Amino acid sequence: xxxxxxxxxxxxxxxxxxxxxxxxxxxxxxxxxxxxxxxxxxxxxxxxxxxxxxxxxxxxxxxxxxxxxxxxxxxxxxxxxxxxxxxxxxxxxxxxxxxxxxxxxxxxxxxxxxxxxxxxxxxxxxxxxxxxxxxxxxxxxxxxxxxxxxxxxxxxxxxxxxxxxxxxxxxxxxxxxxxxxxxxxxxxxxxxxxxxxxxxxxxxxxxxxxxxxxxxxxxxxxxxxxxxxxxxxxxxxxxxxxxxxxxxxxxxxxxxxxxxxxxxxxxxxxxxxxxxxxxxxxx
Amino acid sequence: xxxxxxxxxxxxxxxxxxxxxxxxxxxxxxxxxxxxxxxxxxxxxxxxxxxxxxxxxxxxxxxxxxxxxxxxxxxxxxxxxxxxxxxxxxxxxxxxxxxxxxxxxxxxxxxxxxxxxxxxxxxxxxxxxxxxxxxxxxxxxxxxxxxxxxxxxxxxxxxxxxxxxxxxxxxxxxxxxxxxxxxxxxxxxxxxxxxxxxxxxxxxxxxxxxxx
Numbered sequence: 001x002x003x004x005x006x007x008x009x010x011x012x013x014x015x016x017x018x019x020x021x022x023x024x025x026x027x028x029x030x031x032x033x034x035x036x037x038x039x040x041x042x043x044x045x046x047x048x049x050x051x052x053x054x055x056x057x058x059x060x061x062x063x064x065x066x067x068x069x070x071x072x073x074x075x076x077x078x079x080x081x082x083x084x085x086x087x088x089x090x091x092x093x094x095x096x097x098x099x100x101x102x103x104x105x106x107x108x109x110x111x112x113x114x115x116x117x118x119x120x121x122x123x124x125x126x127x128x129x130x131x132x133x134x135x136x137x138x139x140x141x142x143x144x145x146x147x148x149x150x151x152x153x154x155x156x157x158x159x160x161x162x163x164x165x166x167x168x169x170x171x172x173x174x175x176x177x178x179x180x181x182x183x184x185x186x187x188x189x190x191x192x193x194x195x196x197x198x199x200x201x202x203x204x205x206x207x208x209x210x211x212x213x214x215x216x217x218x219x220x221x222x223x224x225x226x227x228x229x230x231x232x233x234x235x236x237x238x239x240x241x242x243x244x245x246x247x248x249x250x251x252x253x254x255x256x257x258x259x260x261x262x263x264x265x266x267x268x269x270x271x272x273x274x275x276x277x278x279x280x281x282x283x
Numbered sequence: 284x285x286x287x288x289x290x291x292x293x294x295x296x297x298x299x300x301x302x303x304x305x306x307x308x309x310x311x312x313x314x315x316x317x318x319x320x321x322x323x324x325x326x327x328x329x330x331x332x333x334x335x336x337x338x339x340x341x342x343x344x345x346x347x348x349x350x351x352x353x354x355x356x357x358x359x360x361x362x363x364x365x366x367x368x369x370x371x372x373x374x375x376x377x378x379x380x381x382x383x384x385x386x387x388x389x390x391x392x393x394x395x396x397x398x399x400x401x402x403x404x405x406x407x408x409x410x411x412x413x414x415x416x417x418x419x420x421x422x423x424x425x426x427x428x429x430x431x432x433x434x435x436x437x438x439x440x441x442x443x444x445x446x447x448x449x450x451x452x453x454x455x456x457x458x459x460x461x462x463x464x465x466x467x468x469x470x471x472x473x474x475x476x477x478x479x480x481x482x483x484x485x486x487x488x489x490x491x492x493x494x495x
């Protein structure tokens with residue numbers, strides 16, 4: 001078990017570095033640091049974030065949303081679905097890597113299987129054959145991986161153009177960019193148009209959500225922040241984070257008994273891939 | 284379960300209700316996951332059976348949610364949790380108004396989301412609770428065209444045998460509804476007081492209704 005110890009030490013180091021950087025950032029924006037009774041403890045940079053949020057909102061209403069709306073109106077649904085499947089398929093490969101980095105064997109296997117099936121049977125990912133075959137998708141990025149190994153999210157950050165994030169997830173972005181299979185495309189114009197298409201696709205998928213947000217939120221900034229932080233935390237814990245009042249701890253316990261358990265289930269999954277937990281109900 | 288028309292369903296309810304009320308106490312103690320399964324199935328079937336809902340008429344969905352779902356929701360507890368410590372400072376009249384406006388906001392906006400739901404199936408996750416538990420989380424997934432949508436419910440056992448379960452929080456895609464409103468309500472109250480929050484909710488409901 002001695003080999004496992006160094007694995008955690010860097011994470012601890014990164015965590016310290018992160019909180020240190022958070023403090024420095026906070027110092028840098030000292031005038032911008034939020035206070036008052038309604039201040040959110042996870043959002044010390046609220047005034048700064050609100051500024052970026054407003055900037056993003058302007059860019060979105062003037063450029064991005066009209067483009068996404070036009071895309072939805074002009075391009076046939078079948079083509080749009082193909083585009084979405086194609087990018088999701090690339091993401092599945094990167095999810096597989098991150099699930100493996102988190103020792104989530106079953107999830108890693110299903111992610112790589114999805115990628116394999118959709119790439120070869122689904123015409124390079126345009127058809128989502130794997131979903132038809134009921135192979136589950138477990139989307140994970142490098143921010144999830146850091147979170148899983150105990151790196152705290154740090155302060156909430158709204159990034160220009162990219163939107164809601166945290167300090168941890170922002171630092172993970174360069175790794176995610178490397179891990180994106182699109183970054184392997186050597187031809188720069190092709191790569192750039194692919195990236196733009198992907199962004200338009202993502203924004204189009206959010207058109208309904210944005211309308212819902214418009215209707216449901218009293219303050220769009222606060223609503224987005226609270227929903228984003230909850231959702232990130234929840235997905236790091238695979239949908240069941242510890243409840244309020246329970247002791248907050250990293251998803252992987254410090255003595256690594258959890259990792260041993262996961263490794264064991266992983267080995268069992270490889271031996272017996274037919275483990276299914278959910279009960280299906282047709283209404 | 285095979286499809287039934289809404290009329291048949293209503294008939295079954297009217298005929299079935301007296302029988303249900305006179306059942307022996309133990310038989311009426313429904314398991315929480317069975318309760319959620321029944322409720323969700325009723326809503327999905329109700330939506331499938333209704334032509335107006337199929338045509339995207341939000342008002343009809345609001346009616347459906349009001350009649351099927353709301354009687355099973357402890358809305359006072361939900362509102363109190365969203366308002367936070369200030370709830371106790373509010374007068375009973377203010378509490379009543381808060382509940383009314385919050386309910387309109389939620390039912391309208393989420394009816395809008397439901398109207399986009401088409402051809403879905405429900406999948407229940409294993410329940411992690413002991414039979415003695417008074418508060419449980421029931422976890423489900425809605426499978427539509429895209430990725431499955433996580434939909435969890437927090438339930439409380441109502442006092443009294445056979446009185447059943449009530450929903451007091453809802454989780455969509457990892458986000459608890461009540462928790463998402465807590466900061467927004469606190470912001471509003473600290474700036475404009477409880478009456479200010481009521482006014483903001485009412486104004487939002489008015490503008491949502493104007494948009495149709």
